[in-house]
Amino acid sequence: MNFQWYPGHMTKAKRQMQEDIKLIDLVIELVDARIPQSSRNPDIDELGRNKFRLILMNKADLADKRRTDEWSSFFKNKGYFVVSLDARSKVGMKTITDQIMESCREKIERDRKRGIKNRPVRAMVVGIPNVGKSTFINSYAGKACAKTGNKPGVTKGKQWIRLSKDVELLDTPGILWPKFEDQMVGLRLALIGSIKDEILNTDELAVELIRFLRASYPGILAERYEIEEEGAESELLMRIAENRKCIGKGGELDYSKAAALLIEEFRSGKLGRITLERPEMA
Ligand code: G4P
Numbered sequence: 001m002n003f004q005w006y007p008g009h010m011t012k013a014k015r016q017m018q019e020d021i022k023l024i025d026l027v028i029e030l031v032d033a034r035i036p037q038s039s040r041n042p043d044i045d046e047l048g049r050n051k052f053r054l055i056l057m058n059k060a061d062l063a064d065k066r067r068t069d070e071w072s073s074f075f076k077n078k079g080y081f082v083v084s085l086d087a088r089s090k091v092g093m094k095t096i097t098d099q100i101m102e103s104c105r106e107k108i109e110r111d112r113k114r115g116i117k118n119r120p121v122r123a124m125v126v127g128i129p130n131v132g133k134s135t136f137i138n139s140y141a142g143k144a145c146a147k148t149g150n151k152p153g154v155t156k157g158k159q160w161i162r163l164s165k166d167v168e169l170l171d172t173p174g175i176l177w178p179k180f181e182d183q184m185v186g187l188r189l190a191l192i193g194s195i196k197d198e199i200l201n202t203d204e205l206a207v208e209l210i211r212f213l214r215a216s217y218p219g220i221l222a223e224r225y226e227i228e229e230e231g232a233e234s235e236l237l238m239r240i241a242e243n244r245k246c247i248g249k250g251g252e253l254d255y256s257k258a259a260a261l262l263i264e265e266f267r268s269g270k271l272g273r274i275t276l277e278r279p280e281m282a
Contacts, residue, residue, distance in 0.1 A: 010177045017047055017174040020124055024170065025107050026052040026100060030127035030136060033063035033084055034192055034275050036071040037282045038185040039128055041176040052103045053080045058132040060084040067275035074279035087136035096140065100167055121167050126174035130194050133173035188276045193267050206259030207233040209266060220271055
């Protein structure tokens with residue numbers, strides 16, 4: 001499967017982030033809880049060197065709770081502060097402020113020793129497109145001060161959002177780009193919908209999803225589509241087409257329609273809470 005990205009955007013985004021990162025104490029990195037590793041760009045560790053670090057595992061409402069806990073421990077063991085959340089709801093935002101303060105405790109102590117008072121922690125949100133950066137900024141800041149949308153880079157202009165007397169947030173999230181060198185990473189990003197659908201082969205993607213699901217979440221397909229899980233992946237897709245009456249113009253079963261339906265149901269959580277990768281793979 002071939003994936004494309006746009007080097008022009010990448011270079012510009014990276015340069016911008018290098019500038020912005022000089023202004024802050026804390027990097028708040030959003031990842032997608034369904035693929036906590038593949039939705040990161042490891043370059044952030046270099047870009048965010050010497051900064052305090054907080055990882056938000058977003059879209060946790062769509063991820064497998066057990067795996068989210070495993071990933072949380074994994075990142076904590078590496079020295080990051082971690083919170084899992086659903087950025088669309090305001091639940092858990094208080095925990096984030098606590099974690100921000102906790103992660104920057106060293107700076108706060110240092111300021112206090114130097115007699116510096118009331119200097120807020122400055123933070124910026126970073127992450128690959130579509131992980132929920134704008135949604136999070138909106139929820140956290142409590143008002144529509146950052147536009148949300150599917151297009152990366154919709155938020156323009158630099159401003160600080162004063163969240164409390166202790167925390168200021170850069171209103172523009174830093175955009176990282178996913179890393180595609182590993183085919184599996186590309187595949188997982190495609191499955192969660194992080195890569196534009198036009199450049200993907202949906203049939204192939206659905207086959208890969210079936211392969212993964214019956215190995216890691218046996219019974220899910222059987223239950224939802226009332227089908228046997230044995231046989232070739234393509235056969236399962238035909239059974240899904242039958243079950244969901246995906247019929248082409250000539251009255252034949254429409255394989256591609258079933259593929260699109262399966263992927264949509266996975267992305268929207270209708271198949272249940274599913275995580276595509278485990279810390280052991282990292
Ligand atoms: P970005 O700035 O990182 O590019 O992402 P953005 O906030 O635009 O969010 C991308 C999509 O993800 C949005 O959906 C948003 O609603 C959704 N989203 C963000 N956080 C969460 C979360 O915690 N859980 C779930 N389930 N979804 C989340 P959209 O399809 O673009 O728009 P809409 O469905 O909100 O209309």
